[in-house]
Amino acid sequence: MTEKKQSRGIVSSDQWAAQVAALGETPRATRARREPLTVERIVDAALRIVEAEGFDALTMRRVAAELHATQGALYSHVRDKAELDDLMVGKLCSQVTLPEPDADRWMDQARDVCRQLRDQYLRYPGIWRATVARAPHSLDTLRINEGLLAILVAGGVSLRSAAWAVDAAFLYIGAYSVVAPRRTTERGPDGSPAARDEVVERLRMLPPDLFPITVASVEVVNSGEGHDRFDYTLGLLFGGLTARIGGPTS
Amino acid sequence: MTEKKQSRGIVSSDQWAAQVAALGETPRATRARREPLTVERIVDAALRIVEAEGFDALTMRRVAAELHATQGALYSHVRDKAELDDLMVGKLCSQVTLPEPDADRWMDQARDVCRQLRDQYLRYPGIWRATVARAPHSLDTLRINEGLLAILVAGGVSLRSAAWAVDAAFLYIGAYSVVAPRRTTERGPDGSPAARDEVVERLRMLPPDLFPITVASVEVVNSGEGHDRFDYTLGLLFGGLTARIGGPTS
């Protein structure tokens, strides 16, 4: 009980981080010590971290440091890390805009929603694992589900087909956005090639006699730039629905 | 440096576990203290744990305890936990049998392989996350990829369409098997209903005016028993290939 509030001799790394962070701030005249900690500020900070450093870098300590607070303070606003994950996914989903269902353009509308969701997942690398870890409690995820269902049903797809297709699409989108951005982060030292897919790299140096088709497909799979593969799969999922409502080529 | 090898006064929990486990064993006359630790025994033990307790329960300490060894001993046979994960997935994939491609039955064959892989994933709950965490190094996963590609190509599907469809199928299978078994483990106290899906439970108690289609779809989605939803999605993915057998851009 001797050294409680001295300015020097700081031991705790949390204290240190807070002090360093407070260097560029105005003293604020003692009242309202800082911006009060809120759930929204916590979720925003967490999303900022995931966007910049990936989902693995998201720890409670890291979030607390981002907010110049201690980790314990977070638990006054958020029950778990699981709840924080859930809130992040919710905020992410809330940024997806849903169109008014148009029966004539239902497939384009559905694809657009899926692309939006994919881009949100890709923006925060690895965050889909937050959805996998625990069943989402957020209403925002249900909002997208409802919107996508509405588009399909408006397009004439039966309720059961729509529900199953939407479910499959969500699963595919999530898995795609977790696995897809697996690239070598380091730019090539020679400059030009750079950012090749890690899996493709390993597939290249593979005995072609053992896996002939796989090796042959490596080049052709990568032929599609950007998200052609993604669009193709959505075409299969949603295109298969039209084949059974109004005839094969309606 | 006083108390090194006394039989009583064991402090370390590892020692304790090893001692308890050794109670039912024959002394073995000092040589070959136990079955020697091998990679295969480690992988088998790990799979046993995942099968019984799920992927979250798989820790190096848990594996070591299962083998009556210390955790450090594992690292003489396995570099990382990541490598152990990889070996587990490899062993899992090696149990999938691939048929000789038959052009007339290619779709049934493809569906069968996918079902096998799904069942393997479902047998070890959550193990697909091991695939997600790091790109798989195992050749057994490539074997399935090659086999499935061979089936599609033999069926007349173009190389690019086949590669994309197989990729989509693998992503879907993995996501399906991670998300699907999310059920309330506890059987209903009244006996009969039991083992309802956790997500469905929460969807039931949802304001129908906010999410009318979602709520309406809950019943009809669950109408399919077993893995009807899974088969339906595979039908969409592979069925869409026959519709444009010449390739996606033909």
Added chain:
DNA sequence: TTTAGTGATTGAACGCTGTTTAGTTCGCTG
């Protein structure tokens, strides 16, 4: 048989994670 050597194994530690808690501080209300 003795000896040197080699690789597996041990026990204990390190740094990291999420989470809890006693005690302090702060801002608002009576």
Added chain:
DNA sequence: CAGCGAACTAAACAGCGTTCAATCACTAAA
């Protein structure tokens, strides 16, 4: 101004993957 309740701090806890010097069991050479 007093007091109360909520927010916050600092420190711990158990568990995770991983590392490492010391020790052990066994093999191969002398």
